[in-house]
Amino acid sequence: MSASEPSAAESEDAGHPGARGAGRTPLVAGNWKMYKTEAQAESYIQGLLPRLSSVERVDVAICVPFTDLRAMVDSTRGSRVEVFAQNMHEEAEGAFTGEISAPMLSEIDVYGVVLGHSERRALFGETDRALAQKVPAALAAGLTPILCVGETEEERDGGDTERKLRHQVHEDLAAVAPGDLQRVVIAYEPIWAIGTGRVATPEQAQEAIAFIRALLSDRSVAPAGDPEIAARVRILYGGSVKPENAQELLALPDVDGALVGGASLAPESFAAIVAAAEKALA
Numbered sequence: 175m176s177a178s179e180p181s182a183a184e185s186e187d188a189g190h191p192g193a194r195g196a197g198r199t200p201l202v203a204g205n206w207k208m209y210k211t212e213a214q215a216e217s218y219i220q221g222l223l224p225r226l227s228s229v230e231r232v233d234v235a236i237c238v239p240f241t242d243l244r245a246m247v248d249s250t251r252g253s254r255v256e257v258f259a260q261n262m263h264e265e266a267e268g269a270f271t272g273e274i275s276a277p278m279l280s281e282i283d284v285y286g287v288v289l290g291h292s293e294r295r296a297l298f299g300e301t302d303r304a305l306a307q308k309v310p311a312a313l314a315a316g317l318t319p320i321l322c323v324g325e326t327e328e329e330r331d332g333g334d335t336e337r338k339l340r341h342q343v344h345e346d347l348a349a350v351a352p353g354d355l356q357r358v359v360i361a362y363e364p365i366w367a368i369g370t371g372r373v374a375t376p377e378q379a380q381e382a383i384a385f386i387r388a389l390l391s392d393r394s395v396a397p398a399g400d401p402e403i404a405a406r407v408r409i410l411y412g413g414s415v416k417p418e419n420a421q422e423l424l425a426l427p428d429v430d431g432a433l434v435g436g437a438s439l440a441p442e443s444f445a446a447i448v449a450a451a452e453k454a455l456a
């Protein structure tokens with residue numbers, strides 16, 4: 175990844191929260207979920223890399239099953255694609271059958287890890303309490319966490335979106351050391367838009383993401399809360415992003431990229447979303 179963290183020059187550029195002048199390089203991350211054997215992953219990456227050859231200003235990541243990590247790290251070396259896991263345990267080691275730790279991921283050159291995806295929260299009981307430990311554990315191991323937050327349809331309809339986002343941001347980032355906040359990527363994923371084909375309107379996405387950025391500037395909500403740091407944190411939108419809707423979403427001032435599920439499974443559509451992210455910068 176060419177610029178996952180802002181360079182010194184870019185950091186000096188940091189303006190008000192939401193300003194692209196803050197040097198936030200857009201990130202388009204594909205979340206494969208439980209799809210692709212190692213052989214399928216190899217064939218995918220051979221299809222993807224040539225399609226990204228002209229990409230210059232967008233970071234690209236694939237978030238793959240554990241069994242694909244090592245092969246994808248090897249196959250993407252020297253490219254602009256970084257490899258992320260989809261989960262990890264908060265402890266570095268221990269009697270936790272079936273789990274994987276942050277040092278295990280970083281030792282094999284995995285770049286980062288998705289944490290708090292709504293499927294893990296809803297189907298596997300991932301709690302904000304565990305996430306409060308996972309985020310700093312990932313950072314301590316040198317991994318870039320992509321922390322997912324978002325409201326259910328019921329919460330949105332009940333006017334509870336901001337309360338839910340505030341709660342998740344407050345709890346999940348509570349133990350992040352001052353100075354580390356800008357290494358965290360946040361993905362705003364309204365749960366009602368994940369895998370449903372329903373996409374947030376540009377207004378809904380911009381409003382929620384600007385709200386999250388405002389939370390990050392508030393010292394009582396985010397550790398090291400500070401407008402300058404908040405302006406450097408990348409916040410992605412996720413939820414039914416497709417080549418057809420990507421450019422409009424990614425052109426929004428506070429939206430720094432996308433976490434893409436279904437449309438990341440084919441190299442053609444994923445590369446088209448990366449291309450849309452580059453166009454949105456124009």
Ligand code: PEP
Binds near residue numbers: 367368433437
């Ligand atoms: C996701 O899995 O994080 C996601 C956003 O999925 P989809 O793009 O399929 O809605």
